[in-house]
Amino acid sequence: MVTIQPFSIPDELAGYLYVTFFLANIPLGGILARIFFLVPKKTMGTLVMIECRELSKSYLIEKKSVFAVNNINLSINKGEFVVILGHSGSGKTTLLSLIGGLTSPDRGQVLVAGEENWQLSDNALSTMRNSRIGFIFQFASLIPTLTVMENILLPLTFSRNPAGSREMARDILSEVGLADRENAFPSQLSGGQQRRVAIARSFINRPDIILADEPTGDLDEETERDILELFRQYNANGTTFVVVTHNSNLAATQKNARVFSMRQGVLSAHTI
Amino acid sequence: MIPKNIEKQLNILDYALSSLWRRRLKSLSVLLVFAAVIFLLASFQMVTQALTAKAKQLLVHTPEITLQQMSAGRQEAIALTYSHQLAEIFGIRKVVPRIWGYYFDEVRLANYTIIGMDLSEIPGNALLDTTLLSGTMPEKAEQGKVVVGQSITKSLELGGRLTFSLFRPDLSLKSFEISGEFAPDTDILSHDLIVMNLADARDLFSIPTGLATDLCVYVTNPQEIETIAKKISAALPGVRVLTRPQIQKTYQVVFGWRSGFGSICLLAALAAFAILAWDKASGLSPEEKREIAILKVLGWETGDILAVRFWESVSVSGLACLVGITAAYIHVVYFAASLFRPVLMGWSVLRPELQLLPRLAAGDILLILAFTVIPYLAATVIPAWRNATVPADAALGG
Ligand SMILES: Nc1ncnc2c1ncn2[C@@H]1O[C@H](COP(=O)(O)OP(=O)(O)O)[C@@H](O)[C@H]1O
Numbered sequence A: 001m002v003t004i005q006p007f008s009i010p011d012e013l014a015g016y017l018y019v020t021f022f023l024a025n026i027p028l029g030g031i032l033a034r035i036f037f038l039v040p041k042k043t044m045g046t047l048v049m050i051e052c053r054e055l056s057k058s059y060l061i062e063k064k065s066v067f068a069v070n071n072i073n074l075s076i077n078k079g080e081f082v083v084i085l086g087h088s089g090s091g092k093t094t095l096l097s098l099i100g101g102l103t104s105p106d107r108g109q110v111l112v113a114g115e116e117n118w119q120l121s122d123n124a125l126s127t128m129r130n131s132r133i134g135f136i137f138q139f140a141s142l143i144p145t146l147t148v149m150e151n152i153l154l155p156l157t158f159s160r161n162p163a164g165s166r167e168m169a170r171d172i173l174s175e176v177g178l179a180d181r182e183n184a185f186p187s188q189l190s191g192g193q194q195r196r197v198a199i200a201r202s203f204i205n206r207p208d209i210i211l212a213d214e215p216t217g218d219l220d221e222e223t224e225r226d227i228l229e230l231f232r233q234y235n236a237n238g239t240t241f242v243v244v245t246h247n248s249n250l251a252a253t254q255k256n257a258r259v260f261s262m263r264q265g266v267l268s269a270h271t272i
Numbered sequence B: 001m002i003p004k005n006i007e008k009q010l011n012i013l014d015y016a017l018s019s020l021w022r023r024r025l026k027s028l029s030v031l032l033v034f035a036a037v038i039f040l041l042a043s044f045q046m047v048t049q050a051l052t053a054k055a056k057q058l059l060v061h062t063p064e065i066t067l068q069q070m071s072a073g074r075q076e077a078i079a080l081t082y083s084h085q086l087a088e089i090f091g092i093r094k095v096v097p098r099i100w101g102y103y104f105d106e107v108r109l110a111n112y113t114i115i116g117m118d119l120s121e122i123p124g125n126a127l128l129d130t131t132l133l134s135g136t137m138p139e140k141a142e143q144g145k146v147v148v149g150q151s152i153t154k155s156l157e158l159g160g161r162l163t164f165s166l167f168r169p170d171l172s173l174k175s176f177e178i179s180g181e182f183a184p185d186t187d188i189l190s191h192d193l194i195v196m197n198l199a200d201a202r203d204l205f206s207i208p209t210g211l212a213t214d215l216c217v218y219v220t221n222p223q224e225i226e227t228i229a230k231k232i233s234a235a236l237p238g239v240r241v242l243t244r245p246q247i248q249k250t251y252q253v254v255f256g257w258r259s260g261f262g263s264i265c266l267l268a269a270l271a272a273f274a275i276l277a278w279d280k281a282s283g284l285s286p287e288e289k290r291e292i293a294i295l296k297v298l299g300w301e302t303g304d305i306l307a308v309r310f311w312e313s314v315s316v317s318g319l320a321c322l323v324g325i326t327a328a329y330i331h332v333v334y335f336a337a338s339l340f341r342p343v344l345m346g347w348s349v350l351r352p353e354l355q356l357l358p359r360l361a362a363g364d365i366l367l368i369l370a371f372t373v374i375p376y377l378a379a380t381v382i383p384a385w386r387n388a389t390v391p392a393d394a395a396l397g398g
């Protein structure tokens, strides 16, 4: 199996791949690309980080089936910053769960880095989440009996370099402005501080994708600005962001963001 | 370099232990209840085993048929002349008179059991020597030689001496010399026992010639015991005929009742334990569910999450087993199973101050594990498995 890591593509190759990619997205293009450019299939679409195809998920609410996510088609490239705006109950959290492989779709597919989530075994799906995705939950997601440091290190429990990961965790903690709280327990922190710990945790495994559910929910304006600035830095270094929120300010401050709005499970390009 | 799989398991074990430590109050209470159940189970098992072994030992040396003279429902001395009548019954190999009784030592306030018998007369008597730690059994012809149980030398405060004296009923002294000592593992039989030849016992208790306490009948063919016993009963009315199977049955009845009672106690303990396990199984708390969901979202594999549970349970149950079995051993050996005294009373009446030598075979340990650790593991790992295999979107919240 040959995969070309997005980071390792030399510039000369990039243009070539763009052509391939273009061909891969027109009918028969994939076959043409493979015949003429001899590009292994795996590498195609590496620039598409996330792809949702006719994605639907419904829940039974009061004995009626209600679409939380309704036939969504969405393609997100590596390094994009996507903001999805929507009121409460519009299906934002469900969409993130589907992308992260936490919820199985009723219909349609989700591909992360070219691999379809629900074709993967349970373990491969876990590995995918562990290596590619950083989650920032809408609600408190820290384990209350673990310290800040222990919570942040959870995704790295099985990695080989505990000493180095501690250093890394300290760096990230200071980035979110909590350098002095590594031994505190979540109950000793404010809601906003807990949120920042969760953000730090999502960065620890250097994920390709950050899925953030109302990340600035409990933050005061100044911290919100700091966190969004941090997002921009990570984004500039190539991390793909999908941020869902009901806060339209957030969309306004992220200059290069691709903004969508979501309404009753239906996604559409955002218009102001 | 540690192989990757082992390193991973070590990391999981580390996480499991620290997670037990985080919930130390809860872990400790589970551990204590668990250890208590295992303590009861193991104590009971050890006592049962020890008693079974002892009872078997006791019965090996029981004569095949014992004859006692009854008068007004009480036992009396039996006439040796009966042996002549017995000689006519086909299948009897040997009749050996026995004198036995209790001697109360007023100086030391101790009770001794005295058995006087010419052991050389017993068919297959060579077996008896295996019960000795040192020395030889008293010979028929030698005067004043005795073999004593472990407690006797201590009780008589002999120091290094081998001679001591006991009072006859007329308060004259009769002296004895210790020629051998019983082995500790025959303790239930020999603890307070002094064995001498028939003539010495007759002399000590002043029992007239021609009488004995009972007659031990040995048969040629053990299959014939019942028939011979019936013939003896017919030939000697007024004599109580006890056969070895009868004595065995009496023990079994008493013993069966005791273990039955014990089983009920055990069942109660197991039920309590099952409730605990069930409570844990059904009541995976919302925090625990959330923790599982969070770990799942962070990319832990289902197997990792289960492994944490597994190591937690193995640590708790392993430690509980260790504590429970050790406590049971101490309880049975050093405190003579004092918690079970009320149930065991009958046994201590049978043999005062019985010293239990507990045995715990590998099979018993497996049995205890099967009844405790395995259900516990199942009760803790299965609900985690159910939770870890469902999609983990619950933790994201909506
Ligand atoms: N696990 C669930 N069971 C039943 N209904 C659900 C579940 N999760 C979400 N829903 C429903 O799906 C719809 C979208 O929910 P959600 O994705 O949480 O919206 P948002 O995050 O935009 O507030 C809501 O109507 C919600 O009630």
Ligand SMILES: [Mg+2]
Residues within 6 Å of the ligand: A089, A092, A093, A094, A138, A213, B397, B398
């Ligand atoms: Mg939501």
